[in-house]
Amino acid sequence: MKKLLLISFFLWMGLVLFPENSNAQSYVNPNQTYTYEEMTADIRKLGMAYPDLITYKSLGKTPYGREMWAVGIGRGDATLFINSSHHAREWLTTNIAMEMIDQYSEAYVNNSTIDGYSPRSLLNEVTIWFVPMVNPDGVTLQQSGLNAFPSWTHQSLIKMNNGSKNFKRWKANAQGIDLNRQYPAGWTTGLVKQPSYMNYPGKKALQAPESAMLASFTYWVDPEITVSYHSSGRILFWDYKIDKINYNRDYTIAKKVGDMTGYSLVIPTSTPSGSGYKDWFIETFNRPGLTPEISYYVPNTNPPVSVFPEEWRRNKAVGLYLAQESDKLWEKKVTHVNKTITTFDTKSTLNRPNAKHATNKTIKPGVYKVDATKDSWLRVSTSSGKTWIYASSLVYGQVENVNEPLLLLTKKTLFSMPLQNKNTKTIIDPQVVTAKKKWNNWYLINTPYGDRWITDASVIKNYAPTAINETYKLLVPKVAWAAPIYTANRTSLPKDSVVTATQKWNGWIQLQYDSKHYWIREDHTLEPFTINSSTEQVDQKIVLLTGKVLFDLPSFGSNSGQSVQAGTYQVVRKMNNWYAIDTSFGTKWVSDSSAITESQTKKIDSNYELLLPKVAHSIPSSSAAVRSIPAGTILQATSEWNNWTSVIYDQQTYWLRTDGVLQPFIIDQSTEPIDQELVLLTRKTLFNLPSYGSNTNESVEPMIVKATRQRGNWYAINTEYGERWITNASIITDYHPTAINQQFKLSQSKEGYTIPSLNSNNSIINKESIVNGKQTWKDWTLVELSGKEYWVKTDSSLVPYTNQQSVSKVNTVTNQETVTDQETVTNQETVTDQETVTNQETVTNQETVTNQETVTNQESITTENENVEE
Known part of the structure; x- marks a missing residue:
């Protein structure tokens, strides 16, 4: 058994220390008491990290002003919906x-698998929507208590x-309404008639804004x-009055999820209670709905964080399996075809064949493959994946x-489409054009009016001048024609223009x-031009104070159609x-x-403190204001130009007006040297300076550190990255332990912490362990066991030990409780239709049993009603 426990422990540690995908960054730390604030911050980080894969939005606010966030991951038209924390x-x-x-996002980017499933393949076909916290007010109340709510609400909440x-x-929301008893399927007033911490279904279905929004x-x-x-x-709830035609489908999916998670399927009854989200979804949509109950049974409180690694192991592939099944179900609803279409206008796209799912993306006119249709919508393949369009302004077949x-x-005469009834009433003169597309006896050409169609009447086809690739500088202004005939429209090109010739024909x-093609006569006024011989090689910087149009050559007229934003760029060549x-x-x-050029700026390495709020600019230009930096902020300055200074704030470079608001800041003069130990209660972000805005991507775990300098509520500590600054948030500053040298024998098993905090790892x-006491602080004692140190609560279980006795067995420290080969359940719990709650709970050795279920080698859990989800 001990060997089995050790193997399990090291397997668990391997999962924690060596996750499946280590090539991409992980943004979520699930092994903690996960708050609404931490979730919100992580959602935004994930949205920024994976902008092409993840989208998120607020469904609205709770009665206490917290957002109900929805997060979508994937690019497909099939949809799966997962929600948590009702x-x-x-x-x-x-x-x-x-x-x-x-984890799905990381695996998508790395193109790796999770339990044999490919997130990249699945999320290209399916979009998984999440509402990770349906009840943010209730979660905050359960985690933080009354302090998280206005004082005028306290008496009501206590009542x-x-x-x-x-x-x-x-369990309820902050209005005392049980959100999972709020849905119209079988909703009743229930046995709890007043707002309560659990089971009150409200005065009517969907009364609570959280349930209504969901x-x-x-x-x-x-x-x-x-x-x-x-x-x-x-356990796994999966049935609610399922139609017979859907029973096998839903059972097959539930059985697979049960096999993956090890959760027992709850046997359907003839009189299900209803009013839960899953019940409403099955009844309303006639589609599979599941309610998994994670963790071993924990009555009347939250499961411990320590169970997360095991529950993640059981559930990590559930979303991917159900995404696969969602795609199968969705594909049965569309008509599969194999057609080619040609569109002739820019078309709006949709994620699904429904006007409510329109995107802000469009596809250009072109040829597309259609693999499915639904009503008047077509699913087409594009370079960025599949999308839906409305079936208009197109023709079937290959253009x-x-x-x-x-x-x-x-x-x-020009036509907007290769159809006679699409006459634009516009006419162009004789000229040379290049046909881009052909449809029967129609040609698509570029015109001053855009791409237009013409018939092949009075057209010389396969007009084939010689292709060339030569660059010239015009020594004089040159007359240019729209076609290599003197009767074509003409214009004049400026002297010194640098142009690239692409074709030659009969002396033309x-x-x-300017993105237009012209014909000129070939003569001595054309001077050959090459980049290497006609321009100067340089190595310098240039700052563009405005957005700039890019040119392919050092000449107007070679407009590339591209542009860059204002900023600093590397110069490699120069001409005039x-x-x-x-x-x-x-x-x-x-x-x-x-x-402006690099030579006009001056490099510096200084720090400044802002005496007043300061407007920050993306470039040294008054027209480029982008944000305000608060007073008191300390900034690292990197360069100067005229009356501007460039600084780093939030890992971005900004320009500030140089004036008296920038006060020089010197660490040695502006901070106080100290020698003080601090206890970091949480993971701490590291800063380069004692100021917000100087944050780095570095952090340190909860630990005891030594501070070397202080400025207000900021402390400098030595880290593996060098000296860094941290704030005093979640830090114990009055840490002054007393050294001791005392052995203790534990009269009972105790929890040992990495730091003197109940929130640490x-x-x-084990009981009877003999430990060496090294320090005490407040009601904590630092002890040593087998070369490792732990903080334990100072209480009567620490018995002073003075006998020189031999220890006959090795004390071991594990993160798990000793588990026998089989759990024997002797005191069966049975929950009646209603839990009776009084101001004092009476616990006896055995609860009264109604409809007892015999449990063998399997946990059996019931709730208030036989088939009501917890």
Whole structure:
């Protein structure tokens, strides 16, 4: 048994220390009491980290002003919906949902698998929507108590809690309404008639704004399957008056989830109680709905955080399996086809064939493959995945892509589509054009009016001048024609223009200028131009004070159609008042208007404190204000230009006006040297300076550290990254332990913590262990056992030990309780239809049993009613 426990312990440690995917960053720490605030911050981080995969939005606010967040992950049109924390004390289910979002995103980016499932393949076909915390008010009350709520609400909350100030058993929202007894399927007034910490169903269905918002969002998501996570008991609810035609389908899915999680399927009854979210979804949508109860049974409070690794192991692939099944169910609802269409206008797209799911993305006119239809909608494949469009302004079949020069011998009528009834009443003159597409006897060409269609009448096809790639500088102004004929429209190109010639025919040269093609006569006024010989190589910086149009050559007329934002860029070549800079589009040219060079700036390494709030600019320009930096902020300055100073704030570079508001800040002069130990109660972000805005991507775990300097509520500590600053939030500053040298023998097992805090990581020190006491502080004692140190609460279980006795067995420290080969359940619990709650709970050795279930080698959990989800 000891060997089995050790193997389990090391397997658990391996899962914690070496997760499946280590190439991408993890943003969620689920092994903690996970609060609404931490969840909100993590949702925003995930949205920023995976902008093309994750979207999030607020469904509205709770009565106490907390947002109900919805998070979507995936790019597919099939949908799965997972929600958690209907009940306040069941917040560990939020940890499960947020870890799914985090781990699935990492695996998608890494293209790795989770228990054999490929998140990338699945999330390209399915979008999983999460509402990780349905009841943020209730969760906050259960975790933080009355302090998290206005004082005028305290008496009401205490009354609903039967006079108790301990809210650990709280299930309802902050109005005393049980959200999972709020749904219209079988809703009744119930046995609890007044707002209470649990089981009060409200005066009517969907009375609570949280339940109403979730129901409305479910209609919008229109999911194929829903999962509503609850705790506790490791059982799975899946049935509520399921139609016979759907029974096998729903049972098969539930059975698979039960096998994956090890949760027991609750046997359906002929009189289910209803009013739960899963019940409402099954009855309303006739689709599978599941309610897993995570964790071993924990009565009247939240499951411990220590159970999370095990529950994550059981549930980590559940979302992926159900995404797979959702995709199968969805694909049965569409008509599968294999067609090609050609569209002729920009088309709006939708995530699903429903106007409520319109996106802000469009697809350009072109040829697309259609693999499914639904009503008047088509599912087409694009370079960024599949999307839905409305079936209009298109033709079925392949429109041939061509690159065929045409010489128009007469004026031509233009059409918006290759159909006679799409006449635009617009005519173009004879000229040389290039056909981009061909449809029967129609050609698509570019015109001053946009892409238009012409017929092949009076057109010379396969007009084939010689292709060239030569660059010239115009020594004189040049007359240019729209076609290589003197009767075509003409214009004049400026002297010194640098142009690239692409074709040659009968003494004519075709070139591009301002995104238009012109023909000019080939003669001695064209000077060959090469980048290496005609421009100067340099290595310097340039600051663009405004957004700049990019040019392919150092000349107006070579507009690339691309642009860059104001900012600092590397210059690699120069010609007159033109600079070649490195961009994401490659090396491009910009003019020197609204620009400054690197030689005009001065590099510095200084720190400043803002005496007043200061407007920050993205570039040294008054028109580029982007934010305000608060007074008292300490900033690192990197360069100066004219009356501007560049600084780093929130890991971004900004420019500030140089004035008296910038007061020099010197660490040695502006901070106080100290020698003080601090206890870090939580993971702490590290800062380069004693100021918000100087934050780094570094952090330290909860521990005891030594502070070397102090400024107000900031402390400097030495870390593996060098000297860094931390705030005094979640820090014990009056830490002054007393050294002792005393042995103790434990009269009972005790929890040992990494720091003197009940919220830190802990292990179990077994009864009868003999430990060496090293320090005491307040009601804590630091002890040593087997070369490791632990903080324990100072109480009567620490018995002074003075006998020099031999210890006959090895004391071990584990993070798990000793487990026998089989749990024997002798005192069966049976819950009647209603829990009777008084101001004092009476506990006897055996509860009165009604309809007892015999439990063998399996946990059996019931709730207030036989089939009501916890």
